[in-house]
Each structure stands twice: as C-alpha cells, then as structure tokens.
C-alpha cells in the first residue's frame with residue numbers, strides 16, 4: 001500500500017474549524033465539504049490539491065470539535081494521508097473510523113517542506129522524502145486499530161462481529 | 163499500582179478488575195449523545211451496520227442545538243432527518259425546539275448522566291459531565307453510530323494529570339478563569355490523550371456550574387476527559403435532577419499520575435484568552451485597551467444560572483457601551499425560565515442586550531451574531547480559533563461572564579473589579 005504525492009505543510013494546532021469551517025457544516029455530503037476544505041488557513045488549497053497529495057502538520061493536528069466532517073472533507077479532496085507530530089484524540093479516532101490514513105512521525109514532519117514529493121507506505125510505516133532523499137519510520141498502529149483500518153473503517157469492522 | 167478515577171470507571175464498564183494506561187478496552191455505555199450536525203453523519207453509518215434498533219432507547223439522546231431553530235433550508239433538512247430517525251427508533255431522549263437547550267446544559271439537567279457513568283457524545287464538549295464524577299468524552303459520528311448499535315465503544319485507557327485545587331477563589335474569579343489559567347499553563351495539547359482529574363479541598367468552593375465550566379474545557383487542553391471527585395454538592399445536584407442509580411469512584415491512594423499540579427485558587431486572577439488559541443492567556447492585569455464590537459454571554463461553557471446571575475449583577479441599572487452589541491443566550495429553556503423569574507432577563511433587556519433562545523448559534527459561527535471582517539468579540543464560549551465566530555479576519559477573546567459583562571459596559575476588555 002504505497003502512495004506518492006506532493007506535500008501541503010501547515011503548523012501546529014491545525015483545528016477542525018479551519019479544516020472545515022462550521023458555516024459549511026449544513027451538508028454532510030463529502031463532495032460538498034471538500035470544496036471548502038482548509039479554506040480559512042489556505043484559500044488556495046482546494047484549487048491546487050491533486051489526488052494522492054499529502055497534508056503535513058505539526059503538534060495536535062485536528063484539535064477542536066468532534067466533527068467527522070473534518071477527516072471526511074480531507075479524504076474527499078483526494079488527499080491520501082496526513083502526517084503530523086501528534087493528532088488531537090477525537091480527530092485520531094475519526095480518521096481511523098472513517099478510513100483516512102494518518103501517520104505520527106515528528107522527525108518526518110521536521111524533515112519535510114511544503115511542496116516536497118513524498119512517498120508513504122501505510123503497511124510498513126515508512127515515509128520517503130523523494131525531493132530530499134531522506135527516509136523516516138512512523139509509529140506502528142496498535143493491532144486493534146490496524147484491524148479497523150484494514151476493514152476500511154469501524155462500521156465494516158463491527159459488521160463482521162455482529 | 164492503583165487506578166485513577168477514570169481508570170476505575172472504565173474498568174467497571176469493561177467488566178475488568180483492573181486496567182492500565184495504554185490498554186485497549188471495550189466499555190459498556192450508559193449514554194450515547196448526538197446533535198444536529200453530527201447525528202446525520204451517524205445515521206448514514208448506522209444504516210450501514212444493518213441493525214434494526216438502537217441498543218437501548220433510553221440510553222440514546224439526540225439534541226438538535228447547533229443550527230436550531232433552523233437557520234436555513236439545508237439545516238432544516240438535517241434536523242428533519244434527525245427528527246425522523248428519532249421517531250422511527252423511538253429514541254426517548256430526543257429534545258425538540260421548545261424543550262431543548264444546548265446539549266451539555268440539557269443532559270445533566272435532565273439527569274441523564276450521574277456519577278460513575280460512561281457517556282460518549284458526538285460533540286467534543288461531552289467532557290462536561292465529568293463535573294458529576296462520570297467518565298464522559300467526545301467521539302465522532304461513526305463512534306456514535308457504533309455506540310447506538312452495540313452499546314459499546316472502544317477506548318485506549320488514558321493516563322492522567324492530577325490537579326489538586328486548594329484555597330478559595332476571590333470574588334470575581336469563576337470556573338472559567340480557573341480553566342483558562344490551567345490551559346494557559348499546560349497548553350492546548352498539554353493533556354493530549356489524558357484525563358484531567360480534579361481533587362482537593364478547594365473544590366468545595368466551586369459551585370456545580372463552575373465545575374461544569376471547568377470540565378467542559380478539558381478538551382481545550384487536548385484532554386480525553388476532565389473529572390471531579392464527588393462531594394455533597396454533586397450529590398445534591400444529582401438528587402435534584404435524577405432518579406438514576408449512581409456509583410461514586412475515588413482515585414486509589416497509589417494511583418499513578420503523569421504529572422501533579424497544585425493550584426491555589428486564591429491566587430488566580432480573572433483571565434482572558436487572546437486570539438487565536440485558548441492557551442494564549444493573560445491575566446486581566448496584563449490587558450490594555452482592547453476595544454470590542456460584540457459581547458457574547460452564554461454557550462455550554464457559561465450559559466448556566468450562575469453565569470447569568472453574575473452578569474446581571476454587573477448589568478443591573480446600567481447600559482451597555484455605545485457601539486457594542488451584546489447577546490445573552492441561556493443554555494436551556496429551564497435556565498431561561500428561571501432567569502426570567504429572577505428578573506435577570508429584564509435587567510439584560512433594560513441594559514440594551516438581546517436575549518436569544520437557547521442555541522449554539524454564535525459560539526460556532528452558526529447564526530445569531532456572526533462577526534464581520536476585523537471585528538472583535540469578548541465571548542464566554544470555549545474556542546477562539548480563526549473564523550470560529552464568523553469571518554476569518556475577526557477575533558474572539560475568551561473570558562468569564564463577569565469580565566464579559568464589565569467589558570460590555572465600557573466597550574473594551576475590562577476588569578470587573580474596576581467597575582464594581
């Protein structure tokens with residue numbers, strides 16, 4: 001499970017209000033949400049992002065509200081993965097539950113600049129910065145979460161056990 | 163090695179003798195909550211799971227509060243979807259406009275959470291009920307769907323930070339100042355993935371409303387939950403509002419904490435969080451000449467009776483400053499009615515304030531008081547992120563009801579001690 005894309009890099013504490021502002025929460029439709037993703041922090045994001053691209057953030061990515069619209073919006077823009085130093089806990093759950101791949105790796109975040117070409121391997125947790133020719137290893141997921149990810153979300157995982 | 167309060171509650175709900183920080187468990191739920199923004203997404207997921215009914219009709223609560231009374235056609239459609247689901251599944255605790263309030267004010271008031279419970283809600287401020295000595299935490303819509311279907315939720319058992327509160331706060335210092343002080347001290351990710359446990363004999367000086375405010379903002383420090391030890395005040399509250407059975411948990415003597423902070427409440431000053439993060443705090447003594455356009459008093463953080471009473475005390479017989487718009491929104495219908503009976507609403511209106519029906523409204527930039535580019539607000543809400551209350555170029559300063567009211571009278575951020 002490898003993926004390659006260009007990086008959009010942001011700072012610490014990227015909150016759910018900038019990922020998808022509340023004024024657009026009047027629709028749960030992923031395509032609709034994707035149109036406004038990151039708008040309040042980077043107006044150009046939705047025009048520039050291409051399928052497979054990667055978002056990189058600092059500490060506490062996704063802090064704030066519990067809106068699952070945030071990982072849903074990111075995924076619907078075509079972003080393949082979010083790499084951050086740490087994730088806010090509700091965003092972390094929501095990403096796993098909705099099947100948005102995320103990776104925690106402070107070293108990679110420090111070593112990746114905006115616009116770099118990066119390849120990630122979700123299976124092994126390897127992050128390869130092609131532009132700079134550097135490699136990083138993300139924390140592996142606990143087995144239980146890996147099962148949810150492999151089932152492509154919590155709902156499918158539960159269906160199997162009901 | 164002993165367990166924290168949170169760990170004991172989680173162990174009991176997972177049917178385990180003992181749990182440790184980091185352990186993954188599945189816990190039985192006493193309450194699953196959702197609102198008009200998160201429930202529609204949960205309904206879609208619930209339908210995929212292929213179960214007919216929710217696990218327990220009395221243990222699911224749905225409160226349309228974010229965009230209600232419906233602000234436009236799209237939100238009306240969302241609420242219709244939620245209403246139909248609630249009817250079809252015979253959800254006992256569905257609260258329509260007229261009976262509703264902001265969820266985190268309403269749920270304790272309706273007695274739906276009691277000490278020792280495990281509650282999850284598809285809203286990040288579900289951590290509010292920790293004030294009652296319950297474990298409660300925010301989750302997403304998919305977790306809500308799974309919770310409604312199975313009555314269970316997976317958790318990673320959190321480690322904890324202990325806050326030992328001592329001393330008595332001074333006159334104009336409230337729960338809001340205490341929690342802003344704490345967030346300023348540990349940062350917006352200072353309690354990431356962790357429980358914040360509040361103990362110590364300073365707690366006796368905090369009303370239940372103060373405790374709700376403090377637990378409410380645990381999430382603003384990144385916390386999984388905030389939880390208070392149970393005392394007589396808690397039990398009085400529970401007896402007044404609920405007939406549910408409760409269990410009191412206390413932390414073990416030898417419970418392990420990542421950190422312990424001792425905080426003397428008598429030294430805390432009125433505190434304000436500057437844009438654009440709740441940890442960007444200053445004491446009122448460090449604030450100079452910040453002119454404001456709007457004041458918002460209310461929300462699930464500070465829309466309770468204590469909050470309205472303090473504000474009314476300051477507004478009584480006075481008028482808001484020229485050029486400042488002031489909006490008060492009580493947290494529930496019951497709070498609204500009581501405020502009316504006590505004459506607080508009259509004081510507000512005579513001061514030149516608008517009083518809104520209970521709704522999340524301006525708190526999340528939904529409706530009822532959105533900010534324009536370059537405008538500044540003092541709000542008793544809990545988040546001051548970029549664009550939270552409207553235009554990305556607007557600014558939100560978080561403060562207590564007392565500071566907000568004093569500021570409304572002068573048109574700039576003001577220490578209540580200076581005018582009272």
Ligand code: SF4
Pocket residue numbers: 228264265266285287461462463521522525526543544
């Ligand atoms: S009042 Fe604000 S913080 Fe509280 S539930 Fe409503 S939107 Fe969320």
